[in-house]
């Protein structure tokens with residue numbers, strides 16, 4: 001029987017693959033404890049048991065957001081229990097860091113398929129030619145004027161102008177600056193709960209209208225190029241989104257892609273979104289990932305905003321490989 005160890009104030013769980021096949025399958029979430037999950041690593045016929053002698057461990061990184069996974073090689077096939085535990089960890093902890101991976105783009109794509117179906121991305125010019133569901137996020141990309149594009153510099157969630165935006169965004173480090181260049185993810189479940197009551201009441205039932213780039217947004221995602229591609233009719237999304245996997249509500253918006261909130265002008269909309277950001281984005285709700293070689297970072301777009309940190313020497317190369325996992329129609 002796995003033991004529960006007291007570990008202070010926040011929820012953690014630990015998952016151990018039992019290579020001796022003695023313990024029954026256990027799967028628990030418990031508040032105020034470490035929860036240890038003992039999973040059988042089933043040997044497959046004719047296949048060497050790839051988990052032999054290894055431990056997969058999932059450890060929460062803070063009270064509000066982030067968990068780290070060690071002791072797993074995502075190039076190997078995963079059993080259902082392991083896959084479910086990883087997916088449950090993303091939903092629970094919102095941002096998941098999986099350490100020490102080594103992939104070709106195809107292996108990376110296959111690894112991410114454990115989390116759902118990969119989907120095509122907006123900017124097809126960044127697709128890897130041999131593996132188009134994997135796109136580059138690079139600080140060397142330029143727009144038509146030759147200016148460097150700063151992908152994801154402000155708080156946002158991805159592809160809100162899609163009817164079915166991605167539930168997870170996944171990044172894998174390929175080239176990293178010597179310092180800085182982290183990725184920050186903020187818990188918008190906590191952000192929603194932290195709103196003053198009158199503001200929370202005011203935004204009930206509101207819907208954002210999403211285009212490639214909103215006319216009143218302060219940031220320019222893709223400048224003239226983006227404007228040219230813009231769809232005339234926006235896609236509506238709920239401003240408060242419920243994650244169907246746990247029933248929890250979160251603030252859900254992309255300030256740059258929001259043209260307006262239904263019934264409001266673009267300028268009033270931006271003012272309201274800024275007010276929401278000011279209340280919801282708190283240091284204790286943020287996880288900033290400091291990239292190491294071999295890291296995969298993924299997060300649940302249904303409960304988070306994220307941004308790239310441009311606090312590094314731009315002459316150093318920063319390249320991540322990105323895969324998006326298909327989501328449901330937001331409600």
Ligand SMILES: O=C(O)CCC(=O)C(=O)O
Pocket residue numbers: 137151152153158169171182183184306307308309320322
């Ligand atoms: O470069 C990063 O750290 C994140 C970029 C981003 O916003 C994304 O990949 O969706």
Ligand SMILES: [Fe+2]
Pocket residue numbers: 152156157158169306
């Ligand atoms: Fe993004």
